[in-house]
Every structure is written in C-alpha cells, then in structure tokens.
Amino acid sequence: MILPNPTEALTLNPLLNAITEDVMGFLNEIQLNYPQAISLASGRPDENYFNIEEFPEYFGIYVDWLATSSGQEPEKIRKSLGQYNRAKGIINDLVVRYLAKDEQIEVAPEDTLITVGTQEAMVITITTLCNRENDVILIEDPAYVGITHLSIIAGYQVEPVPVDGNGISLLKLEEKILACQARGKNVKLVYVIPDYQNPTGNAMPLENRHRLLELADTYGFLILEDNAYGEFAYQADTPLTLKALDNNKRVIYLRSLSKTLYPSLRLGVLVANQQVEHGGQLVALSDLLAKTKGYITVNTPSITQAVFGGILVKNNFSLKKINEPKIAAIKAKRDQLLASFNEYLTGENNAWAKGISWNIPQGGFFITIFVPFAVTKEEVIICAEQHGLIFTPMSFFYLHEGGKQQIRLAFSNVSEEEINTAVYRLAEYFKTKLHLTQ
Ligand SMILES: Cc1ncc(COP(=O)(O)O)c(C=O)c1O
Structure with a gap:
C-alpha cells in the first residue's frame, strides 16, 4: 500500500489519543534502555520453570x-x-x-x-x-x-x-x-x-x-x-x-x-x-x-x-503437581521481599521511612507500596538511571486519575538475591525523594 504523502495527516482512530499512557511500550523501552537495572516492572512468569524442549x-x-x-x-x-x-x-x-x-x-x-x-x-x-x-x-x-x-x-x-x-x-x-x-x-x-x-x-x-x-x-x-x-x-x-x-x-x-x-x-x-x-x-x-x-x-x-x-x-488433567515448585518459589520471593522491606524500610535505623507502607499479598506476582510523594513516569527513569531499579507507578493502571503515591512491584521473574538488592536500591531512591520533598 502506498501511504499518502507523510506530511499529510492520516486519519487514524481518534480514540488512540484517549489512552493516556502506553504502559507496556514505556516499560519495554525503559528495560531496553537500562539493561543493567533490576526490573520489578513486569509480571512475567519465572523462566527458570520453562522447558520448551x-x-x-x-x-x-x-x-x-x-x-x-x-x-x-x-x-x-x-x-x-x-x-x-x-x-x-x-x-x-x-x-x-x-x-x-x-x-x-x-x-x-x-x-x-x-x-x-x-x-x-x-x-x-x-x-x-x-x-x-x-x-x-x-x-x-x-x-x-x-x-x-x-x-x-x-x-x-x-x-x-x-x-x-x-x-x-x-x-x-x-x-x-x-x-x-x-x-x-x-x-x-x-x-x-x-x-x-x-x-x-x-x-x-x-x-x-x-x-x-x-x-x-x-x-x-x-x-x-x-x-x-x-x-x-x-x-x-x-x-x-x-x-x-x-x-x-x-x-x-x-x-x-x-x-x-x-x-x-x-x-x-x-x-x-x-x-x-x-x-x-x-x-x-x-x-x-x-x-x-x-x-x-x-x-x-x-x-x-x-x-x-x-x-x-x-499430568492426568491437573496442573497442580507441575505448579507446586513454581508456587513454592513465588512464595519464597514474597517472603524475601517482606524480609528485605523489614531490613531496609522499618526499625529504628530506618525511622526516615515511617511514611512508607505496603500490603501483604497472599498470592500472585504483585505488591503495592504506599509512599508520601508523587511517583511519575519521570521518576521511573530517574530511579532506573541513578539507582538501577525499574518499578511501575500505580497511576498507570487507573482509568482516569489515581494511585499517584503508590508503586507496583512485580517480583515473579527475579531471584531472591535480586529482590534483596532491588529493595536496597529502592530504599536508597526513597531516601533521595524524602530528602528532596522535605
Ligand atoms: C489480570 C491479567 N489478565 C490477563 C493477562 C493477559 O493474559 P494472556 O497472556 O492470557 O493474554 C494478564 C497479563 O499480565 C493479566 O495480568
């Protein structure tokens, strides 16, 4: 198909403009731009359990x-x-x-x-x-x-x-x-x-x-x-x-x-x-x-x-047995995440973090963190660049507005060791933010 002169505007679906943020596109791009950063952004399943052969x-x-x-x-x-x-x-x-x-x-x-x-x-x-x-x-x-x-x-x-x-x-x-x-x-x-x-x-x-x-x-x-x-x-x-x-x-x-x-x-x-x-x-x-x-x-x-x-x-029509190790692994990751939160974000040494909290998921790949400052798309880039960690602002998932002071972490496709490092880096990032916003 020969497209019209590129300087002429094509009439596209105007509803494309109603999508405020291309969440998937942005997250893919940032992971490509900062390959050294640990990504807690995407809810991908753990590749260690893939056996495509x-x-x-x-x-x-x-x-x-x-x-x-x-x-x-x-x-x-x-x-x-x-x-x-x-x-x-x-x-x-x-x-x-x-x-x-x-x-x-x-x-x-x-x-x-x-x-x-x-x-x-x-x-x-x-x-x-x-x-x-x-x-x-x-x-x-x-x-x-x-x-x-x-x-x-x-x-x-x-x-x-x-x-x-x-x-x-x-x-x-x-x-x-x-x-x-x-x-x-x-x-x-x-x-x-x-x-x-x-x-x-x-x-x-x-x-x-x-x-x-x-x-x-x-x-x-x-x-x-x-x-x-x-x-x-x-x-x-x-x-x-x-x-x-x-x-x-x-x-x-x-x-x-x-x-x-x-x-x-x-x-x-x-x-x-x-x-x-x-x-x-x-x-x-x-x-x-x-x-x-x-x-x-x-x-x-x-x-x-x-x-x-x-x-x-x-598997006799049940996936329970083959999923047992995957479930044990994701639970261990959730436990590691909570342990790292306790180490870097709670306790006397971390009094600076008292405005930060989180839910305790009972399953799945995601956790919500509540913070006392606004988390924007620009903040994702800053954190990736300066602290080597990628997360997703919760606001990306709202239809209109909301979740401005929340973060989604996905912990499914990272190791427990990476989770610990990631939470350490997150705490370092939070410190700079709290300092800046004081
Ligand atoms: C809640 C939910 N539904 C559906 C999907 C997409 O599923 P599928 O790969 O089966 O299209 C996802 C993927 O992240 C999801 O989180």
Missing part, C-alpha cells in the same frame, strides 16, 4: 491420546493439526476435565472456547456482548490495562469502580450501577480479577464473592472474571473462583495459561455457559462467541493446543 514430547502424547481415544490414524491426526480448525478449539474436552479437577468448575466442552490468550477472550466477549450506545463496562480501578485500553480503543463505554484491600468496592459498584441506570445506561459487564489482582496483589474474600454474585442477579449484569494468578496462592484453603460459585450463570470466566504455563503458548480458556436471546431465539452464548472469534483469529493455533493437550494428558 519438552514441547515435541507433549505434542506426541496428544497425538497418541487422540489416536487411541478416537481410533483415527496418527498420520491423519498430524495432518489435521496442520490445518485450519474449529473456532471453539480442539482440546475443549480435555480442558473441561482440568477445570473440574483443579478449579471445581463443571461445564460442558461446548461451553468453552480455547482462545489466543485471555486478551483475545476479552476482545471476543466485549465485541459479542456490548453495544457502544447504551452498554457500560464497569472495571476495577486500578485494573489490568489490557481490558481498559482495549475497551477505549474499540469505542466501548468503560467506567471505573474503586478497589480496596478486598478487591472491587461493592458499595461503590452498587452506587455506580444506580448512577448509570439514572443516565439511561445499561451495565452489561463488570470486570474483576478476584485472585491476587493485577496490579494491587489483593484478593476478594469469599463473602464478597457471594455478594457480587447476588448483585449480578439483582441488577442483571454479567461478571467477567479474569483469573491469571489464582493458583499462585501462598497458603492452602483459598476461596473458590466466582465461576465455581456461580449457580445462576452470571459469570463469564477467563482462565489465562500464560502465568500457569507459558505466555508463548498464547492460550486462554473462555467459559460461557449462558443462553442468550438472539434473533428471536435462545442460543448458546458460546456459539455466538465462536462466531465472533472466527472473524478475529479464525481459530487458535492447533499446534499450541496440542502441546497443552499433551501436558494435560501427561
């Missing part, structure tokens, strides 16, 4: 399993894995066994879609369910920017609901729904990350989960539950997901496999067991979602689905 073995296990269970020739199966495939996915029967076993979510294979990560699942869900004129998507604020920025660029109405230490504020949610209704708007979706939220690290207690489901019944909205970190709980006995508690089919469930297995597989599971009225008929929502997906990515790569299928078959 095992992929061919898993692929073979899947082919053998399908050959045995379906009676087809392995050669024919291999050929079909090189072809276009079903929009809903090809390993749905295996995935529902995993959901039942590990997460107590009981659904039929036809109620699921295997998607290109949960990011695609969000695109499919929003574009299938929402109309731009009347529907409002309520999101936790702060939230994972994948949902926020997608909704904005695609022109959907998205509004924030504050989160507190227990996840989305149910009081504010109800107020917001009533306010939307008073303006003639329809709250269609409420997006939440109940387990070890990105970015705060907080989790939603069981009673709040029940109450949120009740509110969905009362006000007739659907909950979009995003679970990317649920199994990374530091102790046993954690609440079930909203989907597992969902007796009235109010929840659309997004299960990312990026943190659990590999982001490079680009696999997510979308669970939608609702029936909806469409064209005067009741139809399965999952069928409509599959129709939409057909026009987005056609189908999720069969090759990566086969690898995941092989992982499930080999």
